[in-house]
Every structure is written in structure tokens, then in C-alpha cells.
Amino acid sequence: MSKVYIVPVGHVDSEVLTRIAPCLEERFLFQFKILPVIPVPAQAFNSSKKKYLTSIICENIRDYLPFDAKYLLGITDVDTFEDSSSLLYNFSNPEDVVALVSTQRLLFRGSREFPEKDIFFQRILKETTHEIGHLMGFRHCFNNSCVMYFSYSINDTDKKETFFCHECEKKLNLIQNS
């Protein structure tokens, strides 16, 4: 079975990590393994934006790519940005094996109060599923309840499901059986 590794970058709740691995295993039929925590690379910090550049974090975590990894997914608690878009919670390049999800903006709701633990977990599950979907070659889906729908805001993330729509599920089965 293909292995996907999750690397916590900075302080990520260990409960979230142990909960998320079996959920992702069920969806993707890959084996998910958690790597030891690595520090947030200081060189990724942009002092004017007070955020971390995702592409630099991704390059950094690539150094920790295990030899048998199909994919490597970083999860970080710091706020991240990418030059191409300020709205993204996460980042991945199609045809790459490394992706990153930041939990920082998944904490917020309009008024920025802390969401319930379970809602926070569901959001992380949705965004990690979404990023692994991209690594597998999925593009964004126009069905706003599909996990591959692009989240323009946290409300979009809350509205979509943690799983693929019927059409994307068919594609996933084809990929898995090929």
C-alpha cells in the first residue's frame, strides 16, 4: 500500500494528527504515517506581511521526504501566504509530491472567535483531503459540496463535505484501480 507521510511544521495539536490519519486512510486507501515535528523555517517569514511563504516551507519539508513516500503533506499552525493568492489556506503543485496546509486561518470565523474543536477538525480534514486530491491530479470541482471545491472563504470550507462528490469519487476509483 502506498505511503503518505504527514509532517507537522511547528506546533500542531497531536490529537488532530492522530485523528486525521485514519480518516484520510479511509478516504484514499493509502497508509498515512506521522513524522516527527520539524521547526518552521525562519527564512520563510515575511516581516512585512507577518506570514510565512508556503513555497519556502514546501521546499524545506522536501528535505524530510522519506524514500518510500508517495506524497508528503505538511501541516502547520503558522499563517501562510503565496504570492499568487492571499486567499489560499493551503498549497500544492500539481505533479508534485509535497503539499502544505495551514490551520491558522481555519481557526477563524467571521468574528474570529475560536471554532468548536470538532468544526476545526472537520475544516482541517477537508483542506488536507483537498490538497491530497490535488497531488493525485484533481482540479477544482464546481460542486460546492465537494471537497475539491475551491474555498473562497471559511464559509465555503464549512459548507463543503469532507468527501468527494459522486463525479470526483468515480475519478478517484479510476485512479485507485489503475
Ligand SMILES: [Zn+2]
Ligand atoms: Zn485547491
Ligand SMILES: [Zn+2]
Ligand atoms: Zn467533485
